[in-house]
Amino acid sequence: MNWHAIWAIYVYEMKRFFRTLMESLLSPVISTTLYFVVFGAAIGSRISEVEGVSYGAFIVPGLIMLSVMTQGISNASFGIYFPKFIGTIFELLSAPVNFLEVVIGYVGAAATKALMIGVVILLTAWFFVDLRIAHPGAMLAFLILTCVSFSLFGFIIGIWAENFQQLQLIPLLVITPLVFLGGAFYSISMLPPAWQTVTLFNPVVYLVSGFRWAFFGMADVPVAASLAAIAIFTGLCLLAVYAIFRTGYRIRS
Amino acid sequence: MTAIVEVSGLTKTYKGGFQALKGVDLAIEEGEILALLGPNGAGKTTLISALCGIVQPTGGTARVGGFDVVEDYRGARAMIGLVPQEVALEPFEKVINTVRFSRGLFGYGKDEALIERILRQLSLWDKRHARIRELSGGMKRRVLIAKALCHEPRVLFLDEPTAGVDVELRRDMWDVVAELKAQGVTIILTTHYIEEAEAIADRVAVINGGQILLVEEKAALMRRMGCKELTIELTEPVAALPEALARWDLRLGAGGETLIYAYSTQGEGTGITRLLQDLSAAGLGLRDLATTQSSLEDIFVGLIKEGGA
Ligand SMILES: Nc1ncnc2c1ncn2[C@@H]1O[C@H](COP(=O)(O)OP(=O)(O)O)[C@@H](O)[C@H]1O
Numbered sequence: 088m089n090w091h092a093i094w095a096i097y098v099y100e101m102k103r104f105f106r107t108l109m110e111s112l113l114s115p116v117i118s119t120t121l122y123f124v125v126f127g128a129a130i131g132s133r134i135s136e137v138e139g140v141s142y143g144a145f146i147v148p149g150l151i152m153l154s155v156m157t158q159g160i161s162n163a164s165f166g167i168y169f170p171k172f173i174g175t176i177f178e179l180l181s182a183p184v185n186f187l188e189v190v191i192g193y194v195g196a197a198a199t200k201a202l203m204i205g206v207v208i209l210l211t212a213w214f215f216v217d218l219r220i221a222h223p224g225a226m227l228a229f230l231i232l233t234c235v236s237f238s239l240f241g242f243i244i245g246i247w248a249e250n251f252q253q254l255q256l257i258p259l260l261v262i263t264p265l266v267f268l269g270g271a272f273y274s275i276s277m278l279p280p281a282w283q284t285v286t287l288f289n290p291v292v293y294l295v296s297g298f299r300w301a302f303f304g305m306a307d308v309p310v311a312a313s314l315a316a317i318a319i320f321t322g323l324c325l326l327a328v329y330a331i332f333r334t335g336y337r338i339r340s
Numbered sequence: 341m342t343a344i345v346e347v348s349g350l351t352k353t354y355k356g357g358f359q360a361l362k363g364v365d366l367a368i369e370e371g372e373i374l375a376l377l378g379p380n381g382a383g384k385t386t387l388i389s390a391l392c393g394i395v396q397p398t399g400g401t402a403r404v405g406g407f408d409v410v411e412d413y414r415g416a417r418a419m420i421g422l423v424p425q426e427v428a429l430e431p432f433e434k435v436i437n438t439v440r441f442s443r444g445l446f447g448y449g450k451d452e453a454l455i456e457r458i459l460r461q462l463s464l465w466d467k468r469h470a471r472i473r474e475l476s477g478g479m480k481r482r483v484l485i486a487k488a489l490c491h492e493p494r495v496l497f498l499d500e501p502t503a504g505v506d507v508e509l510r511r512d513m514w515d516v517v518a519e520l521k522a523q524g525v526t527i528i529l530t531t532h533y534i535e536e537a538e539a540i541a542d543r544v545a546v547i548n549g550g551q552i553l554l555v556e557e558k559a560a561l562m563r564r565m566g567c568k569e570l571t572i573e574l575t576e577p578v579a580a581l582p583e584a585l586a587r588w589d590l591r592l593g594a595g596g597e598t599l600i601y602a603y604s605t606q607g608e609g610t611g612i613t614r615l616l617q618d619l620s621a622a623g624l625g626l627r628d629l630a631t632t633q634s635s636l637e638d639i640f641v642g643l644i645k646e647g648g649a
């Protein structure tokens with residue numbers, strides 16, 4: 088393993104993040120606050136509690152997941168797309184590094200950024216609601232796994248994309264609806280039965296449910312199913328990355 | 341001397357079916373400067389890209405320092421520094437950071453003293469904290485060279501390093517190349533300027549249409565290529581070459597109005613002064629003089645004819 092190379096990529100990518108630190112952290116803090124105002128105050132006055140948890144607290148895990156997923160994807164996809172776009176990718180291709188090292192560097196940095204944003208949102212939420220975390224270890228594990236797997240997914244999008252529109256297409260068309268319909272703002276049990284069944288095909292439901300279980304000890308789907316869902320998703324992403332590596336898809340002509 | 345770069349039967353067919361390399365054989369000696377000379381589209385960048393790992397060869401083999409560029413890519417690439425044809429740099433990054441990044445990417449830890457030496461050598465030390473977008477085009481190219489040198493490569497590829505740069509920078513670049521050669525670095529540079537090959541190379545490889553047409557010592561090649569023609573327009577047409585000019589190798593142009601004298605720029609003087617004296621002694625009046633040099637294209641056409649049918 089070329090550890091120096093992994094570290095070089097990681098540090099370089101993190102620097103980009105810190106160059107725009109205020110923007111990077113401020114926007115999730117502001118949007119979380121807005122979610123609390125809109126959902127917590129407006130809807131929360133009608134739905135006081137969901138399964139024994141105040142509505143304000145109930146939406147926190149979903150909010151964190153939402154940000155972490157979208158941040159992981161956008162950080163990683165942009166991170167690898169940008170060198171392709173400006174041509175600096177030649178350096179990665181001509182360096183004595185293998186694809187795995189490149190992936191670890193870029194995905195590691197993207198996941199770290201997503202994690203930092205997730206933590207900032209958690210801290211922001213603490214200002215608004217009383218939070219307890221029933222299973223801190225599991226909470227952290229879910230959080231990190233989600234950061235990593237969605238950053239992996241973003242990396243694949245970044246390799247695949249040939250222009251900026253494509254770069255934003257998947258997050259916009261696929262991820263945002265899945266996340267909004269993924270039970271971030273409601274419990275699946277609040278839906279009509281037919282929709283409950285449909286929802287079970289949404290992978291995000293499993294992530295949000297598992298993450299919420301780590302906070303409040305309650306879940307829409309069994310925790311094991313949540314773990315399986317994220318493991319399968321990570322596995323598929325790794326498989327795709329491996330395929331890219333084998334074929335040089337869209338990186339090496 | 342041993343070959344540090346060995347290319348054998350290398351082919352590259354791009355997606356879409358265009359064959360950019362048609363079986364390239366080439367051996368580059370350690371420590372030499374080889375100019376890869378060829379017109380646009382000849383396959384120079386493709387050849388370099390295949391050696392550096394940017395393009396996947398579709399056939400043949402290539403070794404750098406004994407390492408196969410595909411099988412033992414780590415060993416091969418560790419020896420190579422590449423300065424690409426297009427200036428590709430992240431605009432918001434600082435000069436020194438982008439150089440440090442390159443060093444890390446090649447698997448080395450920090451060495452600030454080395455980076456300082458390289459940046460000073462390239463007159464970039466004062467600009468080390470400047471962001472790339474604040475630099476002139478010439479300075480950006482030097483940053484690319486600094487990035488290529490910061491892992492101390494044994495083989496340096498310079499893809500059209502002086503295309504579109506001003507004369508001063510071109511001289512600087514040549515000085516840098518000479519300095520690197522003195523340090524024992526093998527240098528392969530592509531160019532479509534004969535003068536550039538002439539100025540700095542030890543050997544010249546001519547490539548066209550994805551094939552190496554010849555590899556030759558520069559001096560020998562320049563003798564062959566450095567042919568010029570002097571066209572002398574006469575005031576009065578002549579029917580035949582005057583006896584007095586028999587010792588000159590002259591051709592009579594159409595209609596007898598011009599004399600054409602072919603000479604080498606490489607010899608001990610061209611003889612033009614004495615020819616002109618002889619002309620006036622023979623009583624021929626001159627209306628005009630013009631010289632033409634065979635262009636690179638002419639030379640390629642000549643080479644293809646020689647080598648081909
Ligand atoms: N990615 C590519 N896909 C298809 N054709 C290419 C690609 N890159 C270069 N070519 C073609 O290969 C030929 C050689 O190009 P190149 O190696 O860049 O030449 P040079 O560097 O000598 O100007 C050209 O005809 C060019 O159009």
Ligand SMILES: [Mg+2]
Nearest residue numbers: 384385386425
């Ligand atoms: Mg080229």
